[in-house]
Amino acid sequence: GAGVSQSPSNKVTEKGKDVELRCDPISGHTALYWYRQSLGQGLEFLIYFQGNSAPDKSGLPSDRFSAERTGGSVSTLTIQRTQQEDSAVYLCASSPRGGMMNQPQHFGDGTRLSIL
Amino acid sequence: AQSVAQPEDQVNVAEGNPLTVKCTYSVSGNPYLFWYVQYPNRGLQFLLKYITGDNLVKGSYGFEAEFNKSQTSFHLKKPSALVSDSALYFCAVRVLNDYKLSFGAGTTVTVRA
16 A cells, blocks of 8 residues: 655755645554754654644644644645754655554655755 | 653664663653654654553564663664664653653664664
């Protein structure tokens, strides 16, 4: 079956522009997660969705970052007024249900974001 | 808060030799432990998990890991490494009612022919 799909795979944009990153989880997975991978900070949790609601937004680094999920499926991570420190790989993961602790999270290949 | 430490940035082994990648954790409560592998320009690929039960966990591609509660460790092992095992390995932990994974800094494994 299809895995987690992320688009675009690469995005280059100028400082100050807004960007949207998309994640399509594994069919039937109700839990969705966004992480950021950067050289200086390693892998950081950003936000968790269960269905369309986001019970944990604790990892979003600033109010320039937002995310939504509609229809319990596709999620979009939006970064407004991008800064150079936003350059990173943004990874999306999904699992059957967030509360099932024995279920691993399955990751997409990420979006590599470069801010010029 | 939970945390994971991977004390070695790099591990180098010869093909056919045993491979060990170290991981220690710190949590309040019972840990749920995971190992992932990342190949260049790819996402994280799940290898194995420890939830409860046997301390020795077997996973994909011949990998296994040993949970040691007294030493708070979860080392990844492979009896005979392959050149294709060369990649970046991450240990991760989560705890009950916390949905996010907390990752170690990663260990780069290089297996030479």
